[in-house]
Amino acid sequence: MDKFWNDYPEIQRDLEEVINIMKKSFSNGSKFIQGVLRDMIHAGGKMIRPAFVILGGRFGQYDRKKLCPLAAVVEMLHLATLIHDDIIDNALIRRSKPTIQAEHGKNYAVFIGDFLFSQCFLLLSDNIAVKDIKKVSKSVSRICKGEIEQFESQYDVNVTVTQYLRRIAAKTAVLFALSLYIGAYESNCGESLSRALASIGYNVGMAFQIIDDILDFTGEERVVGKPLGNDIRQGIFTLPMIYALQEDERGEMSRMLCERPYSEEQVKRFIEFARQTGGIERARKLARKYTQKAFDKISSLKECPSKQVLAEITEKLLYRVY
Amino acid sequence: MDKFWNDYPEIQRDLEEVINIMKKSFSNGSKFIQGVLRDMIHAGGKMIRPAFVILGGRFGQYDRKKLCPLAAVVEMLHLATLIHDDIIDNALIRRSKPTIQAEHGKNYAVFIGDFLFSQCFLLLSDNIAVKDIKKVSKSVSRICKGEIEQFESQYDVNVTVTQYLRRIAAKTAVLFALSLYIGAYESNCGESLSRALASIGYNVGMAFQIIDDILDFTGEERVVGKPLGNDIRQGIFTLPMIYALQEDERGEMSRMLCERPYSEEQVKRFIEFARQTGGIERARKLARKYTQKAFDKISSLKECPSKQVLAEITEKLLYRVY
Numbered sequence: 040m041d042k043f044w045n046d047y048p049e050i051q052r053d054l055e056e057v058i059n060i061m062k063k064s065f066s067n068g069s070k071f072i073q074g075v076l077r078d079m080i081h082a083g084g085k086m087i088r089p090a091f092v093i094l095g096g097r098f099g100q101y102d103r104k105k106l107c108p109l110a111a112v113v114e115m116l117h118l119a120t121l122i123h124d125d126i127i128d129n130a131l132i133r134r135s136k137p138t139i140q141a142e143h144g145k146n147y148a149v150f151i152g153d154f155l156f157s158q159c160f161l162l163l164s165d166n167i168a169v170k171d172i173k174k175v176s177k178s179v180s181r182i183c184k185g186e187i188e189q190f191e192s193q194y195d196v197n198v199t200v201t202q203y204l205r206r207i208a209a210k211t212a213v214l215f216a217l218s219l220y221i222g223a224y225e226s227n228c229g230e231s232l233s234r235a236l237a238s239i240g241y242n243v244g245m246a247f248q249i250i251d252d253i254l255d256f257t258g259e260e261r262v263v264g265k266p267l268g269n270d271i272r273q274g275i276f277t278l279p280m281i282y283a284l285q286e287d288e289r290g291e292m293s294r295m296l297c298e299r300p301y302s303e304e305q306v307k308r309f310i311e312f313a314r315q316t317g318g319i320e321r322a323r324k325l326a327r328k329y330t331q332k333a334f335d336k337i338s339s340l341k342e343c344p345s346k347q348v349l350a351e352i353t354e355k356l357l358y359r360v361y
Numbered sequence: 362m363d364k365f366w367n368d369y370p371e372i373q374r375d376l377e378e379v380i381n382i383m384k385k386s387f388s389n390g391s392k393f394i395q396g397v398l399r400d401m402i403h404a405g406g407k408m409i410r411p412a413f414v415i416l417g418g419r420f421g422q423y424d425r426k427k428l429c430p431l432a433a434v435v436e437m438l439h440l441a442t443l444i445h446d447d448i449i450d451n452a453l454i455r456r457s458k459p460t461i462q463a464e465h466g467k468n469y470a471v472f473i474g475d476f477l478f479s480q481c482f483l484l485l486s487d488n489i490a491v492k493d494i495k496k497v498s499k500s501v502s503r504i505c506k507g508e509i510e511q512f513e514s515q516y517d518v519n520v521t522v523t524q525y526l527r528r529i530a531a532k533t534a535v536l537f538a539l540s541l542y543i544g545a546y547e548s549n550c551g552e553s554l555s556r557a558l559a560s561i562g563y564n565v566g567m568a569f570q571i572i573d574d575i576l577d578f579t580g581e582e583r584v585v586g587k588p589l590g591n592d593i594r595q596g597i598f599t600l601p602m603i604y605a606l607q608e609d610e611r612g613e614m615s616r617m618l619c620e621r622p623y624s625e626e627q628v629k630r631f632i633e634f635a636r637q638t639g640g641i642e643r644a645r646k647l648a649r650k651y652t653q654k655a656f657d658k659i660s661s662l663k664e665c666p667s668k669q670v671l672a673e674i675t676e677k678l679l680y681r682v683y
């Protein structure tokens with residue numbers, strides 16, 4: 040369990056239960072699959088999405104037995120997309136460990152991801168109303184579309200800020216929003232509060248992903264758990280680079296970005312270029328804007344212990360270095 | 362629309378509707394995805410699974426508006442697994458056309474499959490009770506497990522008949538069974554008749570897959586729509602080969618199968634070996650056994666027009682050459 044939750048023993052306890060539910064669900068698979076997926080869980084990860092389901096529930100009539108399986112669904116959904124993502128990105132390292140596709144090959148990664156998807160819906164159909172299955176399906180559909188869009192815009196030096204924001208909304212913010220929503224709604228918070236929480240989740244998710252993308256430019260490899268410049272190497276131009284390219288008046292960088300594969304020397308130059316032109320700083324500014332929106336929305340919630348926790352976690356999450 | 366249904370205009374009409382529903386569902390994706398998936402539909406395929414949903418429904422109070430979306434779900438599920446299968450198999454040709462992964466790369470194939478899965482559950486949650494979502498999820502889970510088992514037993518010359526049967530049950534028979542079941546059950550046929558139909562679907566599915574595997578040894582490339590010996594080339598040893606290996610007393614073929622990649626000359630020798638040792642004939646015999654079981658179960662159904670149609674289709678399906 041990630042140390043991120045050390046200060047919140049109640050949430051931590053429920054996240055342990057979420058891990059148990061996931062492990063139980065994995066036991067439907069072969070010994071090999073079980074091993075691979077358990078390794079993946081134990082490699083860490085902050086489990087923000089399941090924690091958001093739990094936290095959402097704590098705004099209403101929290102029922103641990105009902106919400107922990109839903110939290111497990113959301114995390115498994117996330118893991119499934121990570122596994123398939125890593126195929127597309129040719130990623131070798133994730134959470135300081137080899138990815139499934141690096142260790143066992145792309146083929147395994149395809150089916151282990153599919154297996155996880157199927158377990159999600161199985162667990163879901165045991166624990167939720169049809170209406171919410173629809174919400175989850177819609178989110179999965181949006182996540183997939185986001186991934187395809189990201190893939191389609193690979194190496195595209197003309198990608199716009201709007202396209203980028205749509206992409207990260209689909210890729211990250213949608214599931215953050217869904218997590219808080221579903222936790223709240225299934226705990227009888229009612230549509231209005233549930234939607235307010237969804238909107239908070241959305242803004243936290245947007246800020247979170249922008250920060251994640253910035254860390255690919257500025258982080259310490261050892262702390263982030265994956266090699267820097269990874270996005271650029273894969274032709275995924277994120278916000279710092281998109282802003283930087285707006286300053287590339289003579290088109291020098293654009294031309295360089297069109298010639299691939301990039302040498303490690305070039306990757307370093309691209310990162311430096313994003314820094315020098317203020318691309319990283321502008322990206323930070325937009326992340327702060329989303330963070331502020333999230334805080335504004337949190338502060339407009341009725342006072343309750345969960346409100347305080349949500350504010351603290353949001354702060355912790357968005358000032359992170361890993 | 363495949364000519365397979367020419368004699369059944371009512372089913373054909375509903376299958377046209379199924380195609381429309383699928384196309385509508387694809388429109389949630391990008392233009393590119395829509396194009397790829399429409400091409401896949403238009404490349405043909407007999408649409409047996411959705412036809413079984415419709416046929417199952419005709420044993421009860423058939424409601425076209427309710428069953429066509431469910432039939433679309435089943436076919437989309439099937440297409441999604443085909444797309445991901447082709448990644449694993451490195452398949453280049455399917456239904457006489459390049460596979461998605463051959464034409465657009467593995468990465469696209471991963472996400473287009475995922476997109477289809479998500480659309481399945483979206484469509485499903487619009488049209489069905491939670492109980493049946495659970496049944497569908499379970500089937501998807503079993504299909505995934507079957508695929509993983511097949512992948513894990515690649516190039517394994519010691520694979521047994523039992524393992525093979527479990528594999529094709531998961532890969533094919535489960536979805537055939539589900540299709541008839543869900544069509545019947547959702548049309549108020551009751552549990553007993555629905556289960557009888559599921560069992561018929563299961564046996565048809567088993568026979569169907571064994572025949573499909575035999576066709577990889579004996580078919581005409583032009584008619585089957587994919588190259589012969591494809592399974593062997595990928596190290597997937599199916600029933601004719603498993604039987605043949607039982608006759609390989611001096612272990613000559615086993616040794617040859619352990620050295621890869623195989624030359625085209627060797628692939629031809631393996632096919633010839635399966636023929637000479639009676640492996641193909643024995644496989645045919647087992648297919649006939651499953652076919653007979655299906656017919657026995659059909660004949661024990663109460664007389665009705667749908668019973669006749671089911672018997673005819675089963676016969677047509679299991680004496681096919683393509």
